[in-house]
Amino acid sequence: MTDATFIPADRPFVRAAMLAPEPPPAAVAGFSGWARANLFSGPFNTLLTLVCAAGAAYVAWVLVDFMALRAVWTGANREACVAPGTGACWPFITARFGQLLYGFYPADQHWRPAAVFFVAVALIAPLLIPSAPHKKLNALLFFVAFPIFAFVMLRGGLFGLRPVETRAWGGLLVTLVVATTGIVASLPLGVLLALGRRSKLPLIRFLSIAFIEFWRGVPLITVLFFATYMLPLFLPSGWTIDGLLRALVGVALFSAAYMAEVVRGGLQAIPKGQYEGAQALGLRYWPMMLLIVLPQALKLVIPGIVNTFIGLFKDTTLVAIVSIFDFLGIIRAGFADPNWATPVTVYTGFAFAGVVYFIFCYGMSRYSRFVEERLDTGHKR
Amino acid sequence: MAESVVDAEDLAKADQVRISNETAVEIIGMSKWYGEFNVLKDINLRVRRGERIVICGPSGSGKSTMIRCINRLEEFQKGQIIVEGTELTNDLKKIDEIRRDVGMCFQHFNLFPHLTILENCTLAPIWVRKMPKKDAEELAMHYLKRVRIPDQAKKYPGQLSGGQQQRVAIARALCMKPKIMLFDEPTSALDPEMVKEVLDTMVGLANDGMTMLCVTHEMGFARQVANRVIFMDAGQIVEMNEPNAFFANPQHERTKLFLSQILH
Ligand SMILES: Nc1ncnc2c1ncn2[C@@H]1O[C@H](COP(=O)(O)OP(=O)(O)O)[C@@H](O)[C@H]1O
Numbered sequence: 193m194t195d196a197t198f199i200p201a202d203r204p205f206v207r208a209a210m211l212a213p214e215p216p217p218a219a220v221a222g223f224s225g226w227a228r229a230n231l232f233s234g235p236f237n238t239l240l241t242l243v244c245a246a247g248a249a250y251v252a253w254v255l256v257d258f259m260a261l262r263a264v265w266t267g268a269n270r271e272a273c274v275a276p277g278t279g280a281c282w283p284f285i286t287a288r289f290g291q292l293l294y295g296f297y298p299a300d301q302h303w304r305p306a307a308v309f310f311v312a313v314a315l316i317a318p319l320l321i322p323s324a325p326h327k328k329l330n331a332l333l334f335f336v337a338f339p340i341f342a343f344v345m346l347r348g349g350l351f352g353l354r355p356v357e358t359r360a361w362g363g364l365l366v367t368l369v370v371a372t373t374g375i376v377a378s379l380p381l382g383v384l385l386a387l388g389r390r391s392k393l394p395l396i397r398f399l400s401i402a403f404i405e406f407w408r409g410v411p412l413i414t415v416l417f418f419a420t421y422m423l424p425l426f427l428p429s430g431w432t433i434d435g436l437l438r439a440l441v442g443v444a445l446f447s448a449a450y451m452a453e454v455v456r457g458g459l460q461a462i463p464k465g466q467y468e469g470a471q472a473l474g475l476r477y478w479p480m481m482l483l484i485v486l487p488q489a490l491k492l493v494i495p496g497i498v499n500t501f502i503g504l505f506k507d508t509t510l511v512a513i514v515s516i517f518d519f520l521g522i523i524r525a526g527f528a529d530p531n532w533a534t535p536v537t538v539y540t541g542f543a544f545a546g547v548v549y550f551i552f553c554y555g556m557s558r559y560s561r562f563v564e565e566r567l568d569t570g571h572k573r
Numbered sequence: 574m575a576e577s578v579v580d581a582e583d584l585a586k587a588d589q590v591r592i593s594n595e596t597a598v599e600i601i602g603m604s605k606w607y608g609e610f611n612v613l614k615d616i617n618l619r620v621r622r623g624e625r626i627v628i629c630g631p632s633g634s635g636k637s638t639m640i641r642c643i644n645r646l647e648e649f650q651k652g653q654i655i656v657e658g659t660e661l662t663n664d665l666k667k668i669d670e671i672r673r674d675v676g677m678c679f680q681h682f683n684l685f686p687h688l689t690i691l692e693n694c695t696l697a698p699i700w701v702r703k704m705p706k707k708d709a710e711e712l713a714m715h716y717l718k719r720v721r722i723p724d725q726a727k728k729y730p731g732q733l734s735g736g737q738q739q740r741v742a743i744a745r746a747l748c749m750k751p752k753i754m755l756f757d758e759p760t761s762a763l764d765p766e767m768v769k770e771v772l773d774t775m776v777g778l779a780n781d782g783m784t785m786l787c788v789t790h791e792m793g794f795a796r797q798v799a800n801r802v803i804f805m806d807a808g809q810i811v812e813m814n815e816p817n818a819f820f821a822n823p824q825h826e827r828t829k830l831f832l833s834q835i836l837h
Pocket residue numbers: 607610612630631632633634635636637638639
């Protein structure tokens with residue numbers, strides 16, 4: 193370091209040379225600097241750090257101990273897992289794996305949902321990776337062609353595919369079908385409802401408010417019960433609507449109402465100047481909304497949107513109460529199997545369910561962070 | 574573009590050729606209310622093509638409201654506004670038509686922060702004028718060169734200084750090839766060292782014969798560029814004159830008071 197410039201208090205001062213920027217002092221850089229500043233600054237914080245670390249280590253130990261160290265990995269039936277002190281009984285999961293994925297979908301037809309699953313991954317992955325090319329074609333394939341493909345493949349009845357009733361669908365297949373349709377349908381619906389709620393036209397505003405408040409006002413369980421057991425009473429005799437479809441529509445509309453309020457929060461945060469800037473350039477309502485207002489509003493509420501998605505993903509478990517066996521439902525159905533009745537079966541099942549749901553939900557959460565950082569365009573004021 | 578400052582005399586000479594007798598904007602007996610509050614009272618103003626008008630007046634006197642009525646960012650309740658021969662009504666088609674002819678720059682720039690500088694400039698040509706993307710980009714680069722920031726085209730507004738942002742806003746408006754430009758205090762949100770670069774850009778525009786209505790308190794700019802200066806107070810046009818006479822010899826008491834306050 194050069195010697196410090198002496199600035200006299202009693203005489204005029206003119207700087208002789210401008211200073212060049214220097215790297216930060218060692219203490220604040222690197223991991224040790226970070227740890228000292230954030231974890232061990234003072235006795236209280238040090239104590240807090242140690243207590244939390246001990247707590248985290250204990251929980252991690254319990255999980256690893258149950259799920260790995262004491263776990264049983266192979267076996268043909270309950271005999272493998274009845275010894276006292278056994279941990280997770282993984283053969284219970286592996287033996288029923290096909291059912292966990294596909295429910296009661298006929299075993300010789302499992303290739304169909306498997307194909308749908310692989311096509312879905314092949315279409316979603318490049319859609320989520322910003323640098324992947326042909327986004328428009330990709331989106332068109334996923335949002336238009338894929339649903340038709342998936343429907344025909346899963347449902348069958350066309351092209352010589354054996355029809356499989358939706359009642360036979362189950363497991364992760366149903367969870368993903370309900371969650372994906374819910375997610376894909378609720379965002380655009382929610383956006384429309386949010387715009388409607390802020391519309392200048394009283395009728396549109398009234399209808400949007402009524403819709404949002406109705407769906408937010410009733411529990412999802414009520415919606416599902418109503419759709420399953422009461423709707424048929426109102427329909428003309430001979431009319432039936434597929435049970436899974438009813439649940440799908442219920443879940444989608446329900447989340448759309450929540451989504452609408454999240455999006456409205458974002459719309460309210462957009463300054464009036466953005467509207468005026470767009471109008472002064474001659475943009476009409478829809479281009480202004482689609483190109484200027486919504487991109488900014490949605491970006492602001494990504495955490496809220498993903499929050500709703502995650503809530504929706506977990507709420508899909510509620511379809512179990514209208515006799516649809518989603519992923520959690522099919523695991524629980526397995527508990528009743530006398531072949532696998534052991535003291536640890538229930539814990540194993542729920543541990544596995546927890547891990548799978550966590551992977552999906554945490555994945556969404558991480559991806560939303562990634563998107564937020566990517567869309568950040570410089571300094572906020 | 575102009576090498577910054579242009580001689581006021583040059584402008585005055587050029588004006589005799591340039592200002593036609595054709596009307597660009599005509600405001601006839603226009604009044605506006607916010608609820609019970611009468612913001613604008615019987616505004617009458619005719620702006621000829623190529624004319625440059627500076628509007629000043631105390632805060633809250635209705636300057637912004639008046640020029641925002643011209644491109645229908647605000648509605649008015651009484652009177653008429655005719656822009657380039659089209660009368661403003663509730664007809665959306667006419668509003669679109671007029672907004673295509675009238676560009677506007679705001680105090681706070683109102684750039685779109687999620688779009689790059691280039692995208693800010695090409696947006697309206699592409700979506701309103703239906704111009705092919707390539708042509709729109711060429712046009713945008715042309716105007717970004719004119720405001721002297723072509724090298725910032727790939728950046729986002731948040732990465733630019735205030736003065737640069739306001740120049741982008743001017744370029745963005747120019748990309749729509751407007752016949753009339755409205756400015757609402759374009760320099761009053763800027764740090765002092767950036768005021769000049771924006772004013773220079775506006776002088777360059779004036780020099781090219783653009784019809785301009787500028788709300789500003791930059792009296793140097795008014796002297797140099799304006800054909801007429803308008804003083805507004807309490808929602809009315811209180812005094813209007815050519816700049817030399819306006820500053821040297823204000824007539825109305827309120828004008829005198831206002832000028833004494835801002836000219837120190
Ligand atoms: N949306 C509005 N609702 C009610 N009053 C308003 C609104 N906008 C402006 N005003 C009032 O109208 C008057 C004129 O405002 P404005 O045209 O912005 O003045 P200026 O630009 O001359 O400072 C002010 O008194 C202001 O408070």
